[in-house]
Amino acid sequence: MTRRLLLLILLSIGFQAMAEQPVKILRMGSYAQILEQHHKQSFMLVFWSLDCPPCYKELAMLGDLLTQQPKLALVVISTDSPDNMDEIKTRLKEFKLNHVNAWVFDNGIAQQLRYEIDPNWYGELPRSYLFNARHQRRAVTGVLNPVALKQWKAQ
């Protein structure tokens, strides 16, 4: 009986991890919250937008990567606005990313948010930050290539 209960709990946890996550609104201070969520953990922070063709290449690649390596810590942030929420959710689902930690820029403060994350990021997309467990990060503009990912994972 106890074993069956344990199995049920484990299944439920598994189900929770795979369940669709809400897309949260990124405000000033949310970035610090994301860092805290990944305390002493390596993770990938990926920015994208609905009007960026190469971003779709990136999202497709990440969706596949996550299928192969479900434990990969990934945060995706859309630089669109909460007004585009429905379309953002549709795209994330399309790329099998609807269960990851997802955010969208709050309205009208894109520049403030970018500056908080990286003053040298000019909004070009896709833009990714590869964090190691000590939270040293490497910024990558453009679609992430397998070499950069391998180097990061080898750390």
Add this chain to the structure above:
Amino acid sequence: MYKVLLLVQIFFIWFGLTGTVEAAKQEHQHHHAATVHSECDKQDALPSLRCANAPSAVFDDNGRLWVAWEFGNHVYVNYSDDKGKSYSLPVAVNTVPEQIYAMGENRPKIVIGNRGRIYVSWTQKLEQRFSGHIRFSYSADNGKHFFDPVTVNDHKVVTSHRFDAMAVNERGDIYIAWLDKRDLLKAKKEGKAYNGAALYYAVSTDGGKSFSKNKKVIDYSCQCCRVVMAIDNDQLPVIVWRHIFGDNIRDHALVKFDNQTQAGKVQRVSYDNWQVDACPHHGPDISISKNGSYHLAWFNNAPQRHGLFYARTDDQGKSFSEPLSFGNYNAQAAHPQVLSKGDNIFLAWKEFDGKQSILFMMRSSDAGKSWSTPHIIAKTAGGSDHPLLIADNKNVYSVWHRLGQDYQLFPLEGY
């Protein structure tokens, strides 16, 4: 045992719900903040320049300021006779509503011609992702009425025909250029690789009644940066855009027309070698002075060469001055504009100090050889458009659209 199971179930129901509740709370907060934020978010807000998206502005020969802007699926045009202190009632260009791209890199354009002619172009947003049509309309009675808009791209398949640029010469020839993905579509069907879009154009030599068959300037342009166009002193247009050179090197290119209807040889403008498979959303600018020099400004973000640049060419793009780097790279210096008036060259751009966006300008009084220090013109804590530069017969102004604020001109002559 069943009690334990029930507890476990309750726990997971609660756990699952908290995420949704949190999201709902956030959405509510967002909605609340937005309504307080500005009158522009009201459902019944009337079309106004204050609440418009990404306006374009230009002076006519009599010093009247004309503005074209998008609001609620219409392009509107209005004017000011007192340098932006008050504006006329807006006139809708398209009477049938359609979705319109209205953002920093892709905004409605307006050009004033002779004999009361006003030309307007924009990109219609279509349902499919990244798709659009290039639209054109004009008024022959000084902006009182506009003719029904026409689609300029003769390839009508729903794909990307976007980022229109427009210029009109003294003869009244209308040039429209844009980024077009018809060749990408074709390549995809044939299973071939194709990077980016292509630069296409059409010409109207009958005052806007009809446009020529579309022609291609070149394949492999960058996909999402604004295209700019200016008329040279020989009345032929010059187009500048971000291009893809070789393996994803996104530098700038220029083309001057050889004659009334034919684009010439493409020249490379910048050698910053920004190699990136990404969308910079950051296009160049051009201004042609009376003596025939082309003044260019652009942004690049290559690891070794980055920031804002200015360069001049006196031989129609065959050779360029050593690019001048300007603006503070660590303060997000972005979206440069250039305007020449005789030997006076003006640059305007935007920076960000962590809290406020700042409009900067600097000027050269010797055709771009030496420059003043940068001056702060205005600041805003809220969202803002790219700054623009315009000139009437006497003065040069910067206009900077800040949502919910008056559309104000900033005279630059005193600097």
